[in-house]
Amino acid sequence: MRSLINFNLPDISHEDCVYLSEALRLGKSSGNGEFTQRVEQLLQTLLGNSRVLLTTSCTHALEMSALLAQIKPGDEVLVPSYTFVSTASAFAMFGARPVFVDSRSDTLNVDSSLIESAITPRTRAICVVHYGGVACEMEEILSIAGKHNLLVIEDNAHGLFAKYKGRYLGTFGAMATQSFHETKNITCGEGGALVVNDGSLVDRAEILREKGTNRTKFLRGQVDKYTWVDIGSSWVLSDLLAAILWGQLQRAEEINARRVMIWNRYYAQLSGWAHQHGVQLPVVPEGCEHVGHLYHMRFKAAEQRSRFIDHMKSRHISCVFHYQPLHASPVGQQFGGRIGQCPIAEHAGDCLVRLPIYNTLTDDDQSRVIEAVQQFRP
Numbered sequence: 001m002r003s004l005i006n007f008n009l010p011d012i013s014h015e016d017c018v019y020l021s022e023a024l025r026l027g028k029s030s031g032n033g034e035f036t037q038r039v040e041q042l043l044q045t046l047l048g049n050s051r052v053l054l055t056t057s058c059t060h061a062l063e064m065s066a067l068l069a070q071i072k073p074g075d076e077v078l079v080p081s082y083t084f085v086s087t088a089s090a091f092a093m094f095g096a097r098p099v100f101v102d103s104r105s106d107t108l109n110v111d112s113s114l115i116e117s118a119i120t121p122r123t124r125a126i127c128v129v130h131y132g133g134v135a136c137e138m139e140e141i142l143s144i145a146g147k148h149n150l151l152v153i154e155d156n157a158h159g160l161f162a163k164y165k166g167r168y169l170g171t172f173g174a175m176a177t178q179s180f181h182e183t184k185n186i187t188c189g190e191g192g193a194l195v196v197n198d199g200s201l202v203d204r205a206e207i208l209r210e211k212g213t214n215r216t217k218f219l220r221g222q223v224d225k226y227t228w229v230d231i232g233s234s235w236v237l238s239d240l241l242a243a244i245l246w247g248q249l250q251r252a253e254e255i256n257a258r259r260v261m262i263w264n265r266y267y268a269q270l271s272g273w274a275h276q277h278g279v280q281l282p283v284v285p286e287g288c289e290h291v292g293h294l295y296h297m298r299f300k301a302a303e304q305r306s307r308f309i310d311h312m313k314s315r316h317i318s319c320v321f322h323y324q325p326l327h328a329s330p331v332g333q334q335f336g337g338r339i340g341q342c343p344i345a346e347h348a349g350d351c352l353v354r355l356p357i358y359n360t361l362t363d364d365d366q367s368r369v370i371e372a373v374q375q376f377r378p
């Protein structure tokens with residue numbers, strides 16, 4: 001029997017574990033240690049001196065962004081319907097109503113032409129998602145936000161080091177969030193980061209992450225004791241996980257380059273088959289440089305996708321669908337979402353499938369995936 005080709009395989013290597021051993025030797029397993037500082041400093045330098053705060057997850061970074069945006073009951077926050085639940089729940093948690101906006105049919109990013117009509121006097125912020133690390137139209141989104149005095153938050157869970165017009169994603173909005181979950185290109189198992197681009201939010205961000213105390217200032221020697229100064233929670237990443245992240249970041253270029261190579265090969269070798277059978281392959285508009293985070297295809301009908309997943313499974317290849325549109329979910333409907341409201345998101349929810357992609361996927365295994373896809377008749 002042929003071995004199983006997983007959909008995803010996190011690659012925490014021996015080198016990463018050397019840093020983990022080093023963190024253990026230093027005896028600092030809680031947060032804010034040597035490796036947290038190294039990782040934050042490195043990301044800050046790469047992202048153009050924004051303040052980067054490592055967090056326990058991207059979800060927690062999104063919750064911090066909601067607090068920093070001073071979201072309160074009655075506010076509205078625009079979010080794409082086609083996203084992970086955290087993009088909306090982080091704001092709903094503080095009383096906001098998520099207002100769901102449909103996606104562009106090519107990139108599946110929020111359709112910026114639908115944003116303005118979704119804005120009301122209650123709208124406070126727009127949270128965009130760069131799906132698969134392919135950038136949203138940031139200039140247009142920032143211009144709409146500026147006109148209506150709205151905060152822009154980038155949920156960049158998929159796109160660390162991806163670029164839009166030569167500039168890193170996560171550096172456009174007032175804030176951005178990153179994920180280091182095991183499904184992401186760069187991982188420490190569970191982890192995230194808040195990128196604070198608006199300097200006026202940095203002090204409070206540090207306080208929120210440290211349970212509402214000014215402990216970060218204390219650790220920098222800026223105050224002689226720390227105390228409770230605001231609300232907050234326990235969102236500091238363990239230094240052990242930061243050490244793994246440090247290892248991963250040393251290999252980030254290599255990891256991303258390999259993933260992009262796999263992505264390009266899928267694209268080149270599946271185009272003919274896709275064209276022949278009316279299957280939609282991912283689109284990367286001009287100006288967008290992605291990092292090979294995911295490779296997706298969309299069938300015309302849900303039934304074709306189910307048959308495809310079974311077909312691949314019978315060949316020991318794991319292919320998976322992605323988001324269920326939030327506007328149509330039970331909670332989304334409580335917030336006013338209704339079936340039919342976001343047709344592109346609904347179609348992607350029913351018909352999109354993702355192929356295996358990870359940096360340790362071998363050429364031979366990728367050939368097996370490609371052959372199996374080409375044998376499928378939608």
Ligand SMILES: Cc1ncc(COP(=O)(O)O)c(C=O)c1O
Nearest residue numbers: 057058059084086157179181192
């Ligand atoms: C777009 C998006 N935002 C947020 C998250 C949540 O990330 P985390 O698991 O780090 O909280 C995910 C998870 O995959 C995601 O896809």
